[in-house]
Amino acid sequence: MNRSRPRVLAAAALAVALSVTGCSTKATTSANGAAPGVSDSTIKLGMLLDLSGAFATSGKTSNTASQFAVDEINAAGGVCGRKIELVVRDHGYDVQKAVTAYDEVAPQVLGFLNVYGSAVTSALRDKIAANDVLVGLTAFAPTLLGDPHLIVVGSTYDIQAINSVDWMVREGMLKKGDTLGHIYMQGEIGENSLKGSTFAAEKLGLKLASRQIKPTDADLTSQVNAMKAAGAKAILLDSTAKQTAAVASASQAAGLDVPIMGNVATFATSLLSTAAGPALIKRYHRVSGIGLLSADTPAVKKLADAWKAKFGAQQPESGGAVVLAYLSTHLWAKIINGACDDLTRKGVLAARAKVTSFSIDGLGPALDLSDPAQPTSRASQIHRPDQGVYAGMKLVEDFKVSDLAKEYQVKAG
Template sequence: MHKSRTVGLAAAALAFTLAVAGCSTKAETAGTAAAPGVSDSTIKLGVLMDLSGPFAGTGKTILDASNVAVKEINAAGGVCDRKLALVTRDHGYDPQKAVAAYDEMDPQVLGYLNILGSPVVTALRDKIEAKDELAGLTTFASTLLGDEHLIVLGATYDIQTINGLDWLVRKGELRSGDSVGHIYLQGEIGENSLRGSKFAAGKLGLKIVGQQIEPTATDLTSQVNALKSAKVKAIVVDSTPKQAASVAAVAQAAGMEVPIMGGVSTFATSLLRTSAAPALTEHYTRLSGLGALGADNAAARKLAAAWRSQYGKAPEASSGVVHAYAMTKLYAEILGKSCEDLTRPGVLKARSAVTDFKLPGLLPPQDFSDPAEPSSREAQVLGVDKGVFAGVEALGDFFASDLAKEYKVPSAG
């Protein structure tokens, strides 16, 4: 059983400098004597990424974006008079490999800035809870809510899908009585999203035709043909980027002139250099609880410029850039609230004091006071455009549909 604690709420202010005043050296030293990963000059945080498996492109991008944020934070003075440092391990999207990597690196770090993948998180949850650690996640599964040790940033997969189907109906792309195909990954990502599409379908008078796939599937012709036979009017996809590209290309070749709406992890910039690019540009949109790196706003432009300065070319996974950048800023803010108790329990307690974290233009307001609730129910629909940085642009503002507000998330609490 994963426990949830209710802690006192305090108003949280976003400060990009993240230099925290009022933390005495004596208090810090007393509070961190036994804290792994904390010295007088450094706070070490763990990063467990897929750098060699099906989400390797996303994982590499996440790591690079985390380093952009760490560089900014450290240049502004760090956190609690210390510099942040990352300790990274590759799990290849293999839960067993992730457990071994966690066991090896855990004595070196205060907590975990980022862990990629729902199956990996599931394998590590008991260990993280037993050691009272705080772990930021690169997954949006609502089934991971209800645990104060885990940070799910933004709208969850199910809520994103609910907002997306509501958007398609409001745009006139779908109407009551229509069938919608949903191609989804085996495991928490796909099943969580499918839960959302079924909820929305029940409210909107739609019929969901599901097609489950494995992360290693490369040719989705049979799934698309099945949806064509079912005469679907739209396709929702939760998959790897290459799988989403396969869906778009096969659907176009089959003469299916229907909208294709992908989940947050279904696009990679390199797809615009493949034969699937025309199909993606014409039919594909992406749902996200995060803003677009190519958006025309000050925050996006600043982050894009920082990325260009450090890495040159556009990132493979722009959503991974925004998410990792925001997660690093958020984790630093949490650390800043625990300067007088830089221990694992101290950091864990500070988590729920963050009630209004936001990066205008990149992230809507986030409230972490209740671990059982999503930090936000807002999402944004993004379109493909070769002319913008990283290939995606916002098609509107962040929004939370009435259905998303009504929906009750499953949680582990």
């Protein structure tokens, strides 16, 4: 009997298996099986973005910034000896298109670097859980918390609303007994923000007048007139960037000279060059759970300088999207580097669980990722438009957690 024959057959079988799967023996297979999107030379990550719908301004910037960060990481050697490659699809902020895109991309990738939109993510949660895949988000709904498959970076919509109302009261824009107007978007963005404004109004002795809008609404005159009729002394706004311009213009036309506070997605740099620009500069502020591209820190200056070197005088439409995408991509690199011995989806989830904190100076607050059921931060910055600074936004108040935000009980999904 030839005792070496079983070894020869085993070696041959292994060689065939490797050629069929396209996997390397170095940390791409385990008891959990080979992972999609992983080869000897590349790790593929998915991106489902709004490149043509209501939030295309931010979605396009997110796409460019993620690739920018990937190029930087790859130039420094990549992760686990491999280059990151992105597989991008446009869902146009349409849930059904997002489901179709997810089904196409999921078999090709190790995980999803970015899924854009709270409503989109909610529609995909069963598929994400079934695939046991890690997903980074451009979404801040508290209903997405509590799921180890999802990464929500920064403060949630309800906390952003609380911090912003608290700031307006501290700045004397609102006082006890005043009416706060809230124009909020249909769906998880606005409805969760409304929970925050309702909580803050009750705690601070404010009246609340609210009106709902759809992402596709263009003329917001009736909503602004309703705010005026209610005697609103300030307006909290959850909308697209174009709708922010519509609210500012309608407020000016109606003689409603009150502060407007928008969430992180409500601004685009080019708005300052439109007819609404002067009204925005006079009345508008933005609350954000992530940092500014014009921040005065070494890390942000390095990012801004590199962006300018690549894109020249063309400023990003959404500096916030640049910061979030850049920060999130480097967070993903850290997670994957912790899974080099098990580059499977389960291995990546296990590596994510070991990353309990993350920060890049100036790009955001220190993130606490230790408990998926809690926001990674409760801090917010306040920004305001300024044509003289890069990406059109300057800092008014640095990251702060209001006492109300500390008290507020976030309800995870």
